[in-house]
Amino acid sequence: MRRSYSLVWLAAVLAIVPHAAATSPERTLVVVNRGVQISEEIAEYYAHRRKIPPGNVCRIRAPRKEQITRREYESWVEPGVLKCLSAGDFKERIDYIVTTKGVPLKISGAGNASVDSELTLLYDKLNGKEHPIEGKVRNPFFGQPSAVFDKTRFGMYLVTRLTGYSLQDVIGIIDRAQQTQNRGLVVLDGTNWGNQMGERALANAARILPGDRVRYENELSPTYDVRGVIGYASWGSNDKHRLAEGRRDPGFEWLPGGIATAYVSSDGRTFEEPPKDWRPASWQERDKFWDHSPQSLTADLIHEGATGASGHVYEPKLDGTPQPDLLFPAYLQGRTLAESFYLSIRYLSWMNVIVGDPLCTLVPLQQ
Numbered sequence: 001m002r003r004s005y006s007l008v009w010l011a012a013v014l015a016i017v018p019h020a021a022a023t024s025p026e027r028t029l030v031v032v033n034r035g036v037q038i039s040e041e042i043a044e045y046y047a048h049r050r051k052i053p054p055g056n057v058c059r060i061r062a063p064r065k066e067q068i069t070r071r072e073y074e075s076w077v078e079p080g081v082l083k084c085l086s087a088g089d090f091k092e093r094i095d096y097i098v099t100t101k102g103v104p105l106k107i108s109g110a111g112n113a114s115v116d117s118e119l120t121l122l123y124d125k126l127n128g129k130e131h132p133i134e135g136k137v138r139n140p141f142f143g144q145p146s147a148v149f150d151k152t153r154f155g156m157y158l159v160t161r162l163t164g165y166s167l168q169d170v171i172g173i174i175d176r177a178q179q180t181q182n183r184g185l186v187v188l189d190g191t192n193w194g195n196q197m198g199e200r201a202l203a204n205a206a207r208i209l210p211g212d213r214v215r216y217e218n219e220l221s222p223t224y225d226v227r228g229v230i231g232y233a234s235w236g237s238n239d240k241h242r243l244a245e246g247r248r249d250p251g252f253e254w255l256p257g258g259i260a261t262a263y264v265s266s267d268g269r270t271f272e273e274p275p276k277d278w279r280p281a282s283w284q285e286r287d288k289f290w291d292h293s294p295q296s297l298t299a300d301l302i303h304e305g306a307t308g309a310s311g312h313v314y315e316p317k318l319d320g321t322p323q324p325d326l327l328f329p330a331y332l333q334g335r336t337l338a339e340s341f342y343l344s345i346r347y348l349s350w351m352n353v354i355v356g357d358p359l360c361t362l363v364p365l366q367q
Contacts, residue, residue, distance in 0.1 A: 025053065030100065039103060042167065043057055043100050068106070110133065123156055123157050161355050162355070165272070169299070169303050173357060179257075188206050203216070232250065233262065236263065257307050261327060262321075263321050273299070273303075320346060327343070334364070
């Protein structure tokens with residue numbers, strides 16, 4: 001099933017969409033866990049490829065593990081990044097913060113959240129505004145498709161992560177982000193049994209996107225083996241039919257710049273690779289858990305060839321996941337990867353992690 005507005009209508013929409021925020025490397029801060037080899041190697045490669053100034057590499061000392069406590073976050077991660085942002089004119093110059101594999105991923109216990117989602121609030125903190133530790137914070141940039149991102153207006157940084165199962169996976173992300181073209185299909189894989197809120201967002205995305213750029217399915221059978229994919233939204237392992245078939249990835253041919261999101265509560269819980277024979281399972285099959293959950297993994301999409309993807313370190317609830325009817329129109333209209341994802345996420349200080357080069361944009365095709 002496929003629906004779209006006319007190309008004339010789309011052209012009118014594109015005419016009123018603001019230009020993406022400046023994507024200058026000088027506006028990007030790269031966070032490294034000092035002494036962690038893969039973190040150092042990723043930062044070095046990314047800084048070279050994106051021509052990030054050496055002074056924009058922020059080296060912190062933090063525990064060498066994915067999950068940390070709130071006390072460890074407040075003792076090691078946050079102070080280290082705040083120190084970098086407080087130097088010179090960095091507080092006002094920086095728009096994007098990029099964490100690297102080896103920097104802690106998630107904060108457990110009271111006020112659990114992703115590290116990256118907490119770091120979005122540092123602009124407010126530097127200006128003397130505090131937020132409660134427990135619970136989520138409304139994202140002021142959510143649902144603002146006509147607004148140019150301005151951290152002074154929205155009180156936040158845009159934070160993404162360069163990570164995957166391996167250094168090679170991350171190098172692939174970085175390289176593909178600089179080979180993009182604005183072409184290919186957005187695959188919207190719904191079901192006819194899924195939560196109505198999620199299904200409405202998929203159907204709405206299908207209506208908004210031009211017909212020759214979208215493949216929308218809401219049948220029982222999952223969508224596999226599509227060529228030329230630039231975007232993908234699905235229920236992941238929450239699709240009971242995909243779960244029954246035991247597939248870890250959709251078998252796509254991804255185009256450079258392809259991004260993905262899923263309605264899955266723990267897909268960003270780890271970026272440590274499970275055994276080759278591991279498959280997502282039901283919550284009743286505890287012997288098949290990987291890092292305390294049986295659910296599908298964001299890292300599998302990166303490993304397969306996606307250039308960016310969202311995930312969740314703990315349960316975000318459905319309204320805390322990226323909304324595809326905001327995400328994909330923004331991305332296809334020229335927003336950066338970071339802007340597109342944060343436009344589509346309701347909350348900060350929450351469970352979301354965005355994998356990818358924040359500066360990645362789809363380069364217009366030559367006419």
